[in-house]
Amino acid sequence: MSTPTTGSLRVPGATLHYEVRGRGPLLLLIPGGTGGAAAFDGVADALAAEYTIASYDPRGMSRSPLDDPEAGQSVAEHAEDALRLLDLLSPAEPARVFGSSSGAIAALHLLTARPERLVRLVAHEPPVVEVLPDAPAHRAFLARVRDTLDAEGLVPAMGVFAAGLKRADGEGQGTAEGRADRDAEPSARAGLPPAAAARVERTMGDLPYFLGRIVPGFMAYSPDLRRLEAVSDRLVLAGGRDSRGELPYRPAAFLAERFGKELLHFPGGHIGLSTHPAEFGGVLRQAFLY
Template sequence: MTETTTGRLRVDGAELYYEVRGRGPLLLLIPGGTGGAASFEEIVDDLAADRTVVTYDPRGLSNSPLDDPAAPQRVEQHAEDALGLIDLLSPGEPVSVAGCSSGAIVAMHLLTAHPGRIARVVAHEPPLAEVLPDAAEHRVMLARVREAFDREGPMAAATVLAAGLRRPGESAGARPAAELSPRAAARVERSMADAPYFIGRVIPSFMAHVPDVDRLRALSDRLVLAAGADSHGELPYRPAALLAERFGTELVHFPGGHTGLSTHPAEFGKLLREVLDAR
């Protein structure tokens, strides 16, 4: 196991917990969902064999407390948090960034806001509903998520959200749930305490985020759009596929579905290394 150094970074309105492994060019991994730095625990040692790998808990999750627990969450602020870690750990040198789901949204905004600091971004299934032709339908869905959260709590909101992310016409239970290793299952269990914050505050804001598509197109030679091989047609798959088509770039298919990092960690990590090493 690679030696791990931990640290804390004070940012506007929060304190970030981060972990550093390896030596060499910096790779910042931005997690999605509630997993935080632990999301990458099954792939990080291999990636750190020839690079410095930084993982962290985004503001409000796990070990990165907010000054104001009720503060609104914005993609732009989360991207500035990521930039703070880059400036601290790789001053002056462009870095690679990989993000999954909500973390992919942050990574893409980081590229458009600070292109001079970013060498390459791998964005796996960013649920950018606003780029889709049926964005209005997804706005209605997000409003229902918020209503369910306010009326019945996070579990009811998660049910509404899960239905909105499925393929059109697909019912709950139409496909078997992806199997998790005991390690991944334990990680999910540990992160459940952060579900109310993530579902109630992060998801509605992040999925309503409007990216600068023209800016992304201009920087598309540094952007690798990725999706799960098993999630074709699902909402998080579609923005990556649509943007790759618009930009004339390849959509890279990673093993598994939206949570392929957890269900197929070895294969996911191997392909991520190949994509990062490609020039």
Template structure:
């Protein structure tokens, strides 16, 4: 597969690094966590056999710089960035979108804000904890993460955050750490570099987001909700399952756990291709 076309898109308050590969209908991939466009390295080429695949680093991550490095972050602004990316590569034409984790939250908001621009939206484990009956407990978790981050630093805050994600409502048997492909392991430095921004500003903004259930129901025929087959009981999976129940839609099972995109790229890509079919 040939190298992607690389560019930079100016949006309000930021410059977004993006990459385009393949041909066919447009498929925009919105990353979660700190991986940026590189988090799709394991699936982008295979998807590009059927689609014009657009990947990018969200504002403040990796190669996408903020005008004000201390600026507060908002889901609606990140969703608008995704819309601007679609307008760049596919002006006025409906497109498909996939979002993972925090990127899945941006994709959900994009669907409620610009439904006319989207033919299919697939989201994998958006941690929309506000839809859960125990949402107050998770607001308290976010407060503990924020307090720990400011008082003790990054790694103690990450430990609090990881424990909160893992315990969920169900009992989850301890699992061995999944093996990560070498290419993904090589991104560890970028992942670590982005953690302070992610924990300090993305997590509080995104995990306090309450999706518009009414508007999502209006577009439910275009929305696919997916959870990892290895992650039931973990907080992002619980939230996604609760959202599926609220919308009266199926929760599809994708290979691996919350980071199945990284640990099972080939199988994850195959599941995504099936989910994208209209």
């Protein structure tokens, strides 16, 4: 794995950490969850043979601190951050963009707000559940996550959240599963190279911020479907081959059908980027060729 060039970009309310590899037209990678720029380590080098690859830690995550640690978060603000990186790294030319999960939500907003700045967007499982016919059930699910976080803390709330994402209807509890994952953290870090151990540490450290402030605002976001359809020629909607029917998959499938587009399938499930990086990168490369 090559060592990227790193930089810091001051934006209103935060300082963004970003990483750049390769040369050629810009491909901006927007991570979801708590992955940060490191989420793309498994695919960046291969893509850098053809593109200038830029990735970053979204505001409030890992190495992108907020000026006010308690500041609320919005999809529009995160999309503006992505735009500022495009303007910094590709000021004269529109760019290619890939977004995953919550990163795909920010990317969808960017596409509708500034379509002229994007050649193409590949949006992998954006959980914009407000577009679904059963959106009220998913609002109730998110309310359960919030209530569990307030009453019982992070580990039970992560269990409820993870289990709900696995179900199309947003039901499910799953506290035991979440607790088991959390309890496994020390062994997961044991024996890892220092850089990998640091990534795990950052990921786990970002969970309270992600669950408490990213999830509520992002999963309540409703894209402007009229504007999105008008620029859908620049949009590739994607899902995981192993996550068909799960909650994050359904909005991408719904929007693809609504816009009359084929849904692109990546290997693995919602986190196929981590579980199948080589194959995932190959599919992503092809997505920008047609």
